[in-house]
Amino acid sequence: MMLKDRVLIKDLPKHLEQEVVMQGWVHNRRDLGGISFLILRDRSGIVQCVFENTDIPLHESSVQVTGKPVENKRAPGGLEIHATKLEIITEAKEPPPVEISKEEWHVNPETLLEYRHISIRGIEARAALKVQAELASAMRNYLNSQDFTEIFSPKIVAAGAEGGANLFEVDYYGKRAYLAQSPQLYKQLMMAVYERVYEIAPVFRAEQSHTSRHLAEYLSLDVEMGFIKDDHDIMDLEEALLKSMMADVAKSCQKELEIFGAEIPNLQVEFPRITLFDARALIKEKYDYETGGKDLDPEAERLLGRWAKEEYDSDFVFVTNYPQAARPFYTY
Template sequence: MTTEPTQAAPVLPRTFIRELAQHVGQTVRLRGMILSRRDLGGIQFVTLRDAGGAVQCVGDQLNLDLPLPESSVEIIGTVRPHPKRGGEVEVQMQAMTVIAAAAEPTPVELPKLERVHADTLLNHRAVTVRGLKERAALRVQAELLAGFRETLSGMGFTEISTPKIVEAGAEGGAGLFTVDYFGEPAYLAQSPQLYKQMMVGAFERVFEVAPVFRGESHNTSRHLTEYLSLDAELGFIDSEEDVMDAETEVLRGMLARVQERCGPELALLGAELPQVPERIPRIPLLEARATVEREFGHLVGGKDLDPEGERLLGEWAGRELGSDFVFVTKFPQAARPFYTHPDGEMDGVPVTRGFDLLLRGLEITSGGQRIHDPEMLRRSIEAYGLNPESLRAYAEVFRYGMPPHGGFAIGAERLTALLLGLSNVRMARAFPRDRTRLQP
């Protein structure tokens, strides 16, 4: 006599929360972390969070011993329409298994992070980054980066990787972090600028997504000492106008990707993406300063627009030009690095082919055409009082036929914060570094 082997019940495949709308009426297996839980006289409510979102799970007379929030659990249940929220679903729990229980309550309640001071959020960032809105901002940023790469790759650009330990600073030596490099001084890179120019000679069109380091004393809601820089450089341009046109196309691709893929995140954050005009308005710096003074009575001193001047120019551009974006062009030589191509004079002031891009009154980009003539570059290095020896490897490239070229750099965190209406750029980075913060 033979006995048939007992067949084990099939294990349900894992379903992610973002897929639940496709499984109404079906039994599913969810895995995630408890965002919140309540026990109301035998009816238990659990908000479960996984990589794709959050959903309410309801247990009726299951007598579950609910673990602490942030415990990792598995839930088996049936998907059904939410009784009070049209178009949404909930899960009727049949069973819950604790995979990894939280040992103690979280230092702050994740569903109530909006009530918590920014410093407290950052001090406990390893936990608070799990909050739904905090994750949403970083997910949007991830799609911005993917859109940056995707659009530039489609435009014939090659992604490169440049050194982050360097012998000299790209911006002339100010704000550098010094490191001990086997007994010799070296620095953390402020920018891939010099290297991406060199790589134009190899690939013509290049880009990089990488951290840069600025040892500046700023301690404001818009500055970081380490941030993610989105850099692009392209050769055979006629002027900085070609660079601005390229950035416009890139921004259009980045925002289109976010619009397509981040609908739930944008809704959660209450964010509305700006429209990128076919041609972003352009205004020379001296004219921008005059406009701010004429329209708002704000007198700008120094070499650049001050933060209030930027804000007011953004307000004017939105009102008069119908654009959240505006390029500020023709920066004076005194306000631009040594490698920026000169462009004659305006009102007796030597200007360059350098530009900034403002979004909603805040700078998100610096860019321009670079010097490609070796003799012009030599004179510029001397005029800026820089050490020619420390720039020897960079300057050498221009002796071998570099084409006219230019590029731009976007600060990923600042762009993210502006698009989503975040009041502090630190909240657009998972683990920010500023003048006073090295942990977590």
């Protein structure tokens, strides 16, 4: 007798009242005296499996479950499995250091980070990574359709691209080198080859500030293009790109967005555009806040974002006409 094809949890609604075979990990378990509940997790989601007189192995054991999916509004996803068979593929020998099914209970992020190899399996943790992966895929899809070429620039470099104060220094076989803080100069170099290029890659910045605006490492989405009429060509491209990316995520990550209570911005409105001079004046007049320096400080940026949302229902705003004194590297 041939083994039935494995069914993913996301496809169970297509097989109601039919015997199915599933494979995954023990996400959670509980025993109510003769009746055991196993929350099974695979790459597509979780489902509750109900067993009679069955010992459920430890969390994170990999198992195979045979049974019939039936509707149950109280169960995760609105259905559960009336299981008839449990097979252990690989049994966990000890409980995991963190209980993944209760990841939100760990208010101390240090605990989750210390055991990241385990906690990353949690529903919320992997949902964030799924959205990230879909955003990167959507960016590639759109830019490839616009005749852009993806490039892969070096990440060990001889000098910084945007100043030397925040560089990670590394020993490169006895020579001084750094982790790349930006692909900017490589993009400009490759623009003379392909005209239109982009890169999705990590960048590194030695910034010791514990804020949402400072990260030692992050995934950078970079675009460069030549032969433009003016900066409005760049803004037109960026607006179309962002709208395409978010439309794709809205379709492919509905479940993940629901987990975080997140909503896709209004994609029907145009992103407002305002000069730096006018933005500073608007913030002073409308919100009685005067930003320091020649640029916009973080509070001014938040207020400008508030204005764009209130006036245009836009979560985005372009600030244009930066003077060389404010951004010398980019306006020269």
